[in-house]
Amino acid sequence: MNHDFRRSNELQERLHDLVPGGAHTYARGADQYPDGMAPVLARGKGATVWDVDGNSYVEYGMGLRSVTLGHAYxxxxxxxxxxxxxxxxxxxxxxxxxxxxxxxxxxxxxxxxxxxxxxxxxxxxxxxxxxxxxxxxxxxxxxxxxxxxxxxxxxxxxxxxxxxxxxxxxxxxxxxxxxxxxxxxxxxxxxxxxxxxxxxxxxxxxxxxxxxxxxxxxxxxxxxxxxxxxxxxxxxxxxxxxxxxxxxxxxxxxxxxxxxxxxxxxxxxxxxxxxxxxxxxxxxxxxxxxxxxxxxxxxxxxxxxxxxxxxxxxEDPIGTMERSGTALASGVNEAAAELGIADHVSVIGRPSCLIFTTKDHEGHPSQAFRTLFLQELLRRGVLGQSFVISAAHTAADVQHTVDAAAEALSVYCKALEAGSVTGLLAGRPVAPALRRYAAPRRLARGHSSQQQT
Missing domain, CATH: 3.40.640.10 (Type I PLP-dependent aspartate aminotransferase-like (Major domain))
Structure with a gap:
């Protein structure tokens, strides 16, 4: 399922013209997402967000971990x-x-x-x-x-x-x-x-x-x-x-x-x-x-x-996050194990504060392979640089994420077999938010967010 990001990309370009880095928080920057696939959001409810192009996503990270009860609670x-x-x-x-x-x-x-x-x-x-x-x-x-x-x-x-x-x-x-x-x-x-x-x-x-x-x-x-x-x-x-x-x-x-x-x-x-x-x-x-x-x-x-x-x-929002996070980690890790790539992709951490690891064909942490995983999740309606959950994530949200991750991992397998993300990843890999230079995601002035320099 491919999403249309045209309106998001237009607004992101204008943001780059007016806001240094194109976002008010470095962790929210477009360089933290696949090229041309950084949705500009319009609203959120519970664990779902909608972007300006009308796409909806199950969101993780939840406002850089600031939302535990759900959006618009x-x-x-x-x-x-x-x-x-x-x-x-x-x-x-x-x-x-x-x-x-x-x-x-x-x-x-x-x-x-x-x-x-x-x-x-x-x-x-x-x-x-x-x-x-x-x-x-x-x-x-x-x-x-x-x-x-x-x-x-x-x-x-x-x-x-x-x-x-x-x-x-x-x-x-x-x-x-x-x-x-x-x-x-x-x-x-x-x-x-x-x-x-x-x-x-x-x-x-x-x-x-x-x-x-x-x-x-x-x-x-x-x-x-x-x-x-x-x-x-x-x-x-x-x-x-x-x-x-x-x-x-x-x-x-x-x-x-x-x-x-x-x-x-x-x-x-x-x-x-x-x-x-x-x-x-x-x-x-x-x-x-x-x-x-x-x-x-x-x-x-x-x-x-x-x-x-x-x-x-x-209520018990922490208990809810722990239970939902446990189910999410188990589901994604089981999908990775079934594909034989549990050593390359795994969901780890405290259940209420999960992250995922992404390693290349040689077993090294890889920004390129991470970006491929993010890209495939986005295409399937999951937005998140992590799997940090909230108490608003329902069982259906978790199952949607597990299903999306399983499909994304199938693409990941192809990259592992080829030893490269070439032909599978559209654009450049993400880069650390706190880095000395804008490269490798530097933008040329006046060009689109996909322009490489």
Missing amino acids: EPVIEAVREELANGLSFSRPTELELKAAEDFLGLVSGADMVKFAKNGSDATTAAIRLARAATGRELIAICDQPFYSVDDWFIGTTAMDAGIPQSTVGQIRRFRYNDLESLRTLFSEHSGQIAAVVLEAATALAEPREGFLEGVRKLCDEHGTVLVFDEMITGFRWSASGAQKCYGVTPDLSCWGKAMGNGFPISALAGKRELMELGGLRTGEPRVFLLSTTHGPESVSLAAFRAVVKVYAG
Whole structure:
């Protein structure tokens, strides 16, 4: 089943003229999809989205993991409708801010105070600033995990480091996940200099080994270092109370976002009172400029957050995601096994946060083969750079995806047999979102999104 992308391609070209990269988030860019097959979306409901050409898809990834209850989820939308009539932004706090803070701290028992913002990066960068102020130190130890912030202190450590002072990057040190000795070495080499240790307690592909998080907590305590958990993905996907609840280790500060508002823009920094108050009015210490944003307390997103909390209290969206994700992974992996290519394509990870691997005929991870798989899924009405699921995905959605994947894998088999995607893949392979140069998906000015340079 071939989809018509003409209107999407026209709009994407105009986006490239007006928006650097053609999208406001690099992970949403056209270079993350097969050439000429990057749908521009018009609307969504549940786990289905429709593009401007009228094509429909079962969607995965769900707003970069920010939507767990489904698009246009009515209880959240209704709460927003009610709040809209009251106005959005004022010159003083509202009672809604207090109620939202109470809701949040009712979930995150290890935190005493919270401040809301709009982006996850706001929260993680505020945590770094707070830790440095509290300790009087500058070095930050970060775990070797994919992403923490768009701000200089982290992006300077990636391939897209243009415009970032090396002096900023020089304050960052890395340690390895599940390798307590690598963190202990950092503390030894930089004794009395590390302000904060930052990590995700778990990821889609990595659970903490026995004693690892406890060991990190102990090292931070011994060295007077602030422990920061990034709960952007784990919050409301591992547990409504985050990974810290799942694994029983309490950080000093935690950073939240994504699924907090089921797609509405809201993030949070939470933590111990003695740290958080450094940004308040009950301290005699030099004050920290801590998340003072115009739109942080905007009432619509706070109303959405409160509605999400209510749903999680009364229903079991995480259990639903776990069950549906398990069925999806089993179905696709069985299809791959039946074709004899389970070593080349597999669905792996936590059931609520699945990804798929794509390897070439020699068994190496391959962007070209990944793009072929994406292309064939798109042609069959499945949109997703991953198989990150939501509670809105029905059994029918999962079965449609398994069937689409089985057909896509048949095409994949042909490429493996030929040792190449040539003749099967239309256009260029996708490329990493965070890369130094636009090549290999650079566009010629004034030419279509399929133009190679």
